[in-house]
Amino acid sequence: MTALPAPPSPAPERTPAEALAARAPLRILIAAVGALILIDVTPSLGAVHDSLRQGIDPIMDVTGLWQGTWQLFAPNVDKMNVRVEAEIVFSDGQRAVWHSPDWPRLSSWQRFVLFRHQEYYDNIRLDDSKLAWRPLARHLARTVSPPLGGDAVPERVTLKRVWAQIPKLEAGAEPVPPGPYERFDREFTFYTWTPGAP
Numbered sequence: 001m002t003a004l005p006a007p008p009s010p011a012p013e014r015t016p017a018e019a020l021a022a023r024a025p026l027r028i029l030i031a032a033v034g035a036l037i038l039i040d041v042t043p044s045l046g047a048v049h050d051s052l053r054q055g056i057d058p059i060m061d062v063t064g065l066w067q068g069t070w071q072l073f074a075p076n077v078d079k080m081n082v083r084v085e086a087e088i089v090f091s092d093g094q095r096a097v098w099h100s101p102d103w104p105r106l107s108s109w110q111r112f113v114l115f116r117h118q119e120y121y122d123n124i125r126l127d128d129s130k131l132a133w134r135p136l137a138r139h140l141a142r143t144v145s146p147p148l149g150g151d152a153v154p155e156r157v158t159l160k161r162v163w164a165q166i167p168k169l170e171a172g173a174e175p176v177p178p179g180p181y182e183r184f185d186r187e188f189t190f191y192t193w194t195p196g197a198p
Helices: 016-042 048-061 108-113 114-122 129-143
Strands: 080-090 095-099 154-165 184-194
Touching: 016 048, 080 129, 108 114, 108 184, 114 129, 129 154, 129 184
Parallel strands: none
Antiparallel strands: 080 095, 080 154, 154 184
16 A cells, blocks of 8 residues: 655744745835825925926836826816817718717716716817827717718718806805806817818
């Protein structure tokens, strides 16, 4: 009868110092990531801070840690309420109007889930984003249906910036009711797509 092999001996227990040493690289990594993000998102504290931020910029971009700008409400509050609209004209004469999500009418959950979408629409209207205008127009041509149905195909998509001025709040004045800055009464056409357009 063959003897069974002996069970492996249990691994020796690590001492507290060895356990701490084993976790040290992870802790260092977490601290380094936290420090990079802190340097990146803190408003400018002077020339040394600006130099540090410039130095870590490639690391932030490559790792995906870059936070973007975090200019929320101060010191310069928004003075315009802006959204993107599109008019889609179909081959049978029908017209459909599409617009970016209406932020104030979204639920808290929708705002959380769609935050990056909102940032996309806020930035795509800018001239710096002109390379993205054609893909957006083509996407809308593919996804927006004629309002009355049918087989009509899109012949033109016109992208517009529409906005409303936010009234300046004077010191001691009553808060402005939402009505005036929800009237998108100003517009600018910034791109027109047709099926043959490059």
